[in-house]
Amino acid sequence: MKDLKKWNHILIIFLSIVAISVQSCKKDDDVADPVQDSDNQVSTSGNTGNTDDEGNITLYKVEGDKIVKEKDYKVTGKLLEFQKDTKKHEEIWNLVKKIVPEGYRSKMSEFVIFAGEKDDTAGYVIERTQDLSKWQMGIAIDFAYTxxxxxxxxxxxxxxxxxxxxxxxxxxxxxxSIAEANCKNFFTGEGCSRDNSNINKLYQNHWADIWDEFLKANSESDKQKFYDKYKDRYVTQYASTNPGEDIAEVFATFVTRAGGVNENNRAEKKIGIMYNDAEMIKLRNHIRGNIAKSSKNFLPAPGSWKNANTFGNKNKTHCGYNKH
Structure with a gap:
């Protein structure tokens, strides 16, 4: 997660009724697996994605409310058609603006339109500055219009x-700026989580006691057993991939689901972290407030969020966090 081309978050909404692959966000070829280093630490995000520009269509700079074209990648066939259809690029960006408030868009320096069909990726984010002040977001245009x-x-x-x-x-x-060896809190891969950060709270309260067990779950079978054992801790199965994907899924559930903490299980307590944060509540209200200005399908219906094995009608949709 420190490297720009390293395993980090890709929101891969892995929806499979039979295979239960679940959700994430990152431009990658595989389901987000934990990346362990020599100190037995793990990347908190998801997959890092491709290490080249394969699938990229157009790169934009984010300038306030607008995106300004920086580069068209060399593409052919269907991807060239997507590249020329800049009205679709703008339509996607306009939806991003409905979700990301103006004051937060300054954290996004770049916006990428790409094709995600090859690796089933719907979107990703990746840090663009070492201090984590600027980020790139990518959205798969083919996914956006499926x-x-x-x-x-x-x-x-x-x-x-x-x-x-x-x-x-x-x-x-x-x-x-804090190295892993000097980090007293949860080390995300991008750096050391701050004392009162939401991801540190999530880790200390809901991951620390099962962390060693999580690190040992290397095979797909082991990961499934880990999830089955602790499913009451996760809002979706993909959230069990690692703390980075967990908190992103918690935030997405917090925003899209009708209000309140509904039960007393660990998954609901994670949602409670968001309800105890005034900034998160403000963001939720902003996003949901835009529903009235959009179509009735602006946000997905919460549905059977606890089961985390279906999302809409798609068998496989991916989303990502870090194309590193």
Whole structure:
């Protein structure tokens, strides 16, 4: 997560009724697996994604409310059609603006339109400065228009999840100047989480006691067993991938689901972290307040969020966090 081309968050809304693959956000080829280093630490985000520009269509600079084209990548065929259709680029960006308030868009320096069909990626974010003050967001244009623009609110969910990564990993939440060896709190990969950061609270209260067990779950079978054992702690199965994806899924559930903490299980207590944060409540109100200005499908219906094995009607949709 420190490196720009390293395993970090990609919101991969992995929805599979049979295979239960669940949700994440990052431009990657695989489901987000924990990346362990020699000190037995793990990347908190998800997959890092491709290490080249494959699939990228157009790069924009974010300038206030506007996106200004910086680069068209060399593409052919269907991707060239997507590149020329700049009205769709603007439509996607306009949805991002409905979700990300003006004061937070300054944290986004770049916006990328890419094609996610090859690796089933719907979106990602990646830090663009070492101090975590600037981020790039990428949205897959093919995903965005599957079944119609923002069908069933799934694109909106992807953007919310990706935004959740930014607000829980940016410089006010994580200190990138502190090395892992000197970190007294949860080390995210981008840096050391600050004492009162939401991701540190999430880790200390809901991950620390099962961390060693999580690190040992290396095979797909082991990961499934880990989730089955602790499913009451997670709002979706993808949230069990690591703390970075967990908090992004918690934020997305907090925003899209009708208000309140509904039960006394660990998953609900994580949502309670958001309700105890005035800034998060303000963001939730902003996003939900835009529903009235949009179509009825602006946000997805909460549905069976606890089961985390279905989302809309798609078998596989991905989203991401860090194309590093």
């Amino acid at each position: 079944g119609g623009f923002n069908a069933d609110g799934q694109l909106a969910y992807t953007i919310i999840h990706e935004f959740g990564h930014i607000i829980t990993l940016e410089k006010s939440q994580v200190d990138s």
